[in-house]
Amino acid sequence: xxxxxxxxxxxxxxxxxxxxxxxxxxxxxxxxxxxxxxxxxxxxxxxxxxxxxxxxxxxxxxxxxxxxxxxxxxxxxxxxxxxxxxxxxxxxxxxxxxxxxxxxxxxxxxxxxxxxxxxxxxxxxxxxxxxxxxxxxxxxxxxxxxxxxxxxxxxxxxxxxxxxxxxxxxxxxxxxxxxxxxxxxxxxxxxxxxxxxxxxxxxxxxxxxxxxxxxxxxxxxxxxxxxxxxxxxxxxxxxxxxxxxxxxxxxxxxxxxxxxxxxxxxxxxxxxxxxxxxxxxxxxxxxxxxxxxxxxxxxxxxxxxxxxxxxxxxxxxxxxxxxxxxxxxxxxxxxxxxxxxxxxxxxxxxxxxxxxxxxxxxxxxxxxxxxxxxxxxxxxxxxxxxxxxxxxxxxxxxxxxxxxxxxxxxxxxxxxxxxxxxxxxxxxxxxxxxxxxxxxxxxxxxxxxxxxxxxxxxxxxxxx
RNA sequence: GGUCCCAUCGUCUAGCGGUUAGGACGCUGGAUUCUCAUUCCAGUAACCGGGGUUCGAUUCCCCGUGGGACUACCA
Numbered sequence: 001x002x003x004x005x006x007x008x009x010x011x012x013x014x015x016x017x018x019x020x021x022x023x024x025x026x027x028x029x030x031x032x033x034x035x036x037x038x039x040x041x042x043x044x045x046x047x048x049x050x051x052x053x054x055x056x057x058x059x060x061x062x063x064x065x066x067x068x069x070x071x072x073x074x075x076x077x078x079x080x081x082x083x084x085x086x087x088x089x090x091x092x093x094x095x096x097x098x099x100x101x102x103x104x105x106x107x108x109x110x111x112x113x114x115x116x117x118x119x120x121x122x123x124x125x126x127x128x129x130x131x132x133x134x135x136x137x138x139x140x141x142x143x144x145x146x147x148x149x150x151x152x153x154x155x156x157x158x159x160x161x162x163x164x165x166x167x168x169x170x171x172x173x174x175x176x177x178x179x180x181x182x183x184x185x186x187x188x189x190x191x192x193x194x195x196x197x198x199x200x201x202x203x204x205x206x207x208x209x210x211x212x213x214x215x216x217x218x219x220x221x222x223x224x225x226x227x228x229x230x231x232x233x234x235x236x237x238x239x240x241x242x243x244x245x246x247x248x249x250x251x252x253x254x255x256x257x258x259x260x261x262x263x264x265x266x267x268x269x270x271x272x273x274x275x276x277x278x279x280x281x282x283x284x285x286x287x288x289x290x291x292x293x294x295x296x297x298x299x300x301x302x303x304x305x306x307x308x309x310x311x312x313x314x315x316x317x318x319x320x321x322x323x324x325x326x327x328x329x330x331x332x333x334x335x336x337x338x339x340x341x342x343x344x345x346x347x348x349x350x351x352x353x354x355x356x357x358x359x360x361x362x363x364x365x366x367x368x369x370x371x372x373x374x375x376x377x378x379x380x381x382x383x384x385x386x387x388x389x390x391x392x393x394x395x396x397x398x399x400x401x402x403x404x405x406x407x408x409x410x411x412x413x414x415x416x417x418x419x420x421x422x423x424x425x426x427x428x429x430x431x432x433x434x435x436x437x438x439x440x441x442x443x444x445x446x447x448x449x450x451x452x453x454x455x456x457x458x459x460x461x462x463x464x
Numbered sequence: 465g466g467u468c469c470c471a472u473c474g475u476c477u478a479g480c481g482g483u484u485a486g487g488a489c490g491c492u493g494g495a496u497u498c499u500c501a502u503u504c505c506a507g508u509a510a511c512c513g514g515g516g517u518u519c520g521a522u523u524c525c526c527c528g529u530g531g532g533a534c535u536a537c538c539a
Contacts (some may be wrong), residue, residue, distance in 0.1 A: 120466040175537040206534040425498035437500035
């Protein structure tokens, strides 16, 4: 009888959720769903100094947006303090934990001394201060590491890991303020919450032996550990907030699709062995396995994400796309009809990489564009422009402004004028859009409509 | 300094002893075309180095080199 799969994502609420953290959450989520297990959110808020007020909301908002709702939680460690204290007392009684009154200043001195002597610093029971230095001093509780066999575990991603006990220091389990350290709270909670697989970033590998020692001392069966490869920045250093790693919410606000971010994140350190590039969430769940998770780190490449987002946008039916673009339209679009906005959206659909580009791509559909005469085709001088624009005006006077009719009239005019299509259409394009890059000319004129189109053409005649 | 990890195109990756080392992003060129974009085609570019093991190493082992993580009363 195998235990049900229960995994947790356990961020500390010290700020927003960045893409590296989201990748960890994603792999936990995929594994849980793959095995019909539970995905649990636990907030590791045992560091009161680094707490950030809105962090928990930001994290849950990010997870929700990505489609990774927790089955349980959030569970707050700060609300389980008595639990840790209780377990600590047990180990204290057994002599596994001991009280140490060494002050931070003394600790600092010991470290610098060791560094000077080029010796590794590992705190040992022998160095502990067993009595308070001042009457009111509160001790920390340290784990007493004793001699014994190597600490070994089978990592689901990295294979067998082996550590000598001698290199593990007497780490702090309970801080002087009565809060547990990460290591202690983590182990106690993972056990109490019946976590089956601990899935976390590779930076935790060096502290796993400490956790294993704790499981051993408690007489608890440790969970399976699966460490995930690092996500690196362009400079190859670990992605971090300090490094300017973007938050998940920033991508949302820039108009990225969650399914694109998810698929991209999944590709960082995981692949299913095929050449498939895009996946639905269900496909990722079905295909996910630690057997195909890398141990080598991956650099986060924003350009590939942009490409992938474009792919997902193009796959979206127009109505769906329209719903998703709410909030991204230029301010001037407010007064326009929904059918018109959809018509415009259809014209820029395949040009859109992320929604924040929408105003840039579409503002001329809603407001008069500023026209820079330098953008007009250089082949034409002022007189020629005036003449051609005038002829265009006359040619479109009686058009019904259907795309077909516009095309017929304009192509006919090109021929009559003896011009190159690109030159004449380029002239008209700048006149009505203010840009040299825009959707197709007939579609644009059709969408803009007779009145606006003719007005803009007429205005362009007066330009220097 | 100590402990540990990692190593295929610039980037994400396939490869699990014998391949013209494959795909994707990016970049370049071309086709389509009224511009841009899309789409399609082509090109560019990689096994970190040195020893082994083997008939044969990108692949297995060792040593270098490079990069990284950890080394807190932070997580």
